[in-house]
Amino acid sequence: MKIIECPRDAMQGREVFIDTAIKAAYINQLLNVGFDTVDFGSFVSPKAMPQMRDTAEVLDLLDLFHSKSKLLAIVANVRGAEDAMQFEEIDYLGFPLSISETFQQRNTNKSIQEALEVVANLQNMCEVKGRTLVTYLSMGFGNPYGEPFSADLVAEFVGKLDELGVKVIALSDTIGAADPALIEEVFKTNTQAYPEIEFGGHFHSRxxxxxxxxxxxxxxxxxxxxxxxxxxxxxxMAKDELVGNVATEALIEVLEKNGYDLGMNQEEFGEAMKLAKFVFQ
Incomplete structure (x- = not known):
């Protein structure tokens, strides 16, 4: 079982800029907890994500020596990937691909076809540089724009990514509207059809x-x-009124109740919870 902690996702939409040193201190604390991966920053246009404009500076302040956690950074194009790949500390590059044409334009200013071409380029770059591409399949459980949506359409996109050699796909409930029955169906269909792909769940939820x-x-x-x-x-990029990310503390509780030993350092996690209140005050 892998838990990916996402401070980048928590920070990116905040209007008040979080000081670089504070970002780094928070991420350093998260690196002590025992998460599989920490989604720590992004290499995107500062105009699009001003909160993340200091990702390279944050990375320089991280203490990775005692942490087993891997680092993930989001990119929106090849240029961002080239910037991210200058840093050997980054293990994963994440790219947001959408089933929705409307959302793809809003999120990356590209058509779906153009975004798939970017995915192909990023996958090739990652293979050459020894990194792993994580493709986030947004609007993976519903579409608020009146466009076609079905579990079969999700599977069609997964098939395209499989052809490109993508090995990690995070199915994303971008608007927090996924029905549990649909979640189970979508995951079961794709995990059974593509056992060589690692499927993740990126849910937004009340x-x-x-x-x-x-x-x-x-x-x-x-x-x-x-x-x-x-x-x-x-x-x-999804809605004016956001539905938040899945709370990690709730996620841990559910997984432990279902019998999973996550190997987390509870004391360090408690310290991270305390620090989060300061960072996001």
Missing amino acids: AEHIAEKVEAGLRGGCRRFDGAINGFGGCP
Whole structure:
């Protein structure tokens, strides 16, 4: 079981700039907890994500020596990937691909076809440089724009990514509207059809629906979940009123109740919870 902690997702939509040293201190604390991966920053246009304009500076302040956690950074194009790949500390590059044409334009200013071409380039770059591409398949459980959506359409996109050699796909409930039955169906269909691909769940959810969504993912074969402490964040490109990320503390509780030993350092996690209140005050 893998938990990916997402401070980048928690921070990126905040209007007040978080000081670089504070960002680094928070991420350093997260690196002590025992998460599989920390989604720590992004190499995108400062105009699009001004909060993340200091990702390279934050990276320079991180203490990775005692941490087993891997680092993930989001990119939106080849140029961002080239910037990220200058840093050997970064293990994963994440790219947001959408089933929705409208959302793809809003999120990366590209058509779906153009975004797929970027994915192909990024996958080739990652193979050459020894990195791993994580493709986030946004609007993976519903579409608020009146465009076509079905579980079969999700599977069609997964098939395209499989042809490109992508090995990690995070199915994303971008607007927090996924029905547990659909979550289970989508994961089960794809985990069975593509056993060589690692499928993750990136859910946005109200607190009262977290358990049922996570458990639906588990029944479908998902063994990789994204979270953010206290459920901070959400996707600023999706809606005016955000539905937050899955709260990591709730995610841990659900997984442990379902029998998973996560190997987390609870004391360090408690310190991270305390620091989060300061960072996101």
